[in-house]
Amino acid sequence: MKNHHHIVVLGAGYAGMMATARLARRMRRTNARITLVNPSARFTERLRLHQIAAGRQLADFQIPKLLAGTRVAFVAGTATAIDPRARTVAVDGSPTILRYDTLVYALGSATDTSTVPGADVHCYTLNGPENAARLAARLGGVAAAGGAVTVCGGGLTGVEAATEIAEAHPRLNVTLLSVDEPGSMMGAKARKHLYQALSRLGVTVRAGARVTKVLADSVELADGELVAADVCVWTTGVTVSPLAREAGIATDERGLVLVDATLRSVSHPDIHAIGDAAAIRLAWGQVHGTCQSGIPTGQYTADTIARLLRGKSVKPFRYGYFHQPVSLGRRDAVIQFTHADDTPRRAYLKGRAAIFYKEKLVSSTPLTTYRLHRYMYVTGTLSKGGRATRAM
Structure with a gap:
């Protein structure tokens, strides 16, 4: 050597x-x-x-x-x-x-917020402890007002974020938006338990929802529907x-x-x-x-x-x-x-x-x-x- x-x-x-x-x-x-x-x-x-x-x-x-x-x-x-x-x-x-x-x-790698207009401006990510801490600080105020949190992305990161936030802040209205069914990579029994947990924690699941634009107070879907979002958490897509x-x-x-x-x-x-x-x-x-x-x-x-x-x-x-x-x-x-x-x-x-x-x-x-x-x-x-x- x-x-x-x-x-x-x-x-x-x-x-x-x-x-x-x-x-x-x-x-x-x-x-x-x-x-x-x-x-x-x-x-x-x-x-x-x-x-x-x-x-x-x-x-x-x-x-x-x-x-x-x-x-x-x-x-x-x-x-x-x-x-x-x-x-x-x-x-x-x-x-x-x-x-x-x-x-x-x-x-x-990191979560990619460049693919959908407005995601880079209006969304929080879990790209590091500083970003996660900023999200936590924002959630405290929104929870006190009983506001709405929308988590975009039904992969494992999105599921963990939605359930963790919903459990820690029961007054929040948490919605999980996903193109595919959350937990789709799992077997039927594990996926059933995952859905039961989401339901128990009061998380609204919207499978088949494709986000086309993120606004300051809402998320726009492909069919034009606006989903309320005082806080938007982006967990889908990866960049290096x-x-x-x-x-x-x-x-x-x-x-x-x-x-x-x-x-x-x-x-x-x-x-x-x-x-x-x-x-x-x-x-x-x-x-x-x-x-x-x-x-x-x-x-x-x-x-x-x-x-x-x-x-x-x-x-x-x-x-x-x-x-x-x-x-x-x-x-x-x-x-x-x-x-x-x-x-x-x-x-x-x-x-x-x-x-x-x-x-x-x-x-x-x-x-x-x-x-x-x-x-x-x-x-x-x-x-x-x-x-x-x-x-x-």
Whole structure:
């Protein structure tokens, strides 16, 4: 291994943190240097942002403390440019240009408010704890007046936001708008429990509703109907950083970095892309961005970099989905177990069993995993997908 090989990780989300913690473990007896770049020193628990939106206080986990004792250098700043030829990264707020030998691109994704007119002006998102906190502050006043909240998007994020808000603020009139049926990816029994929870919490569900415009006090649907909205929460659509495309790194039409079977950029092999920022295609189809899939990509990439630096061969990335965990407020949840391609199995959990499963085995596990890497290797991969991922 070249002396003082410098590995730079861009992004400290679930995938980036996993890659960093595991790289620190892998590289502890080498001269390799690891630098982690992230806009905030606080680790964002994206799995819990709907709780902040509902007014709940969460623990403040500082990234430098999570990585204490690992020799990882943390840079608080936003990556503004990558020069793949010079192998450098410019960081806003940093006086120096970071030079890398290996780059891990883990910039993640955010809710896209650019596709529907008015969404960027009038909607709140769960893009980070600051945005969620602003939503919480607004909801307090609207709840006191018995106002209306409209959540746009019936995916798992939309369902969790709607139920959390409705439970925390019973006086609010909460409406969930969705093109598809909420929970459509789940099996019939899990979906039934999800709908029962929405009904119990007083959430009005409007499936088949396509939003065409967001106004200051309402949401306009495709048929011209106006749905009242003192507060509009936008949870549908995803966008990624333009940094890779602007740097000339090969991306797809959405800006996801195109990678080979080992999660290395097809245009720049010294760049590894993971999590929501990568276009990862397996035998069963393309991986969609979640914490569940992001953490295994970080684990795999850390192991891959370590093996490559030691001149060893690398096996292709394998992954399969295992579950769809959904909070339904603080006192209910549903877990749909899945096949590798994320289609539902027969098995599911609901109620107290699902609450325990999600809290102890899903939401709290990433932080525990990062900490434990200071002492041992801990897997973050629930499933490699079995036969579904063995061959392309």
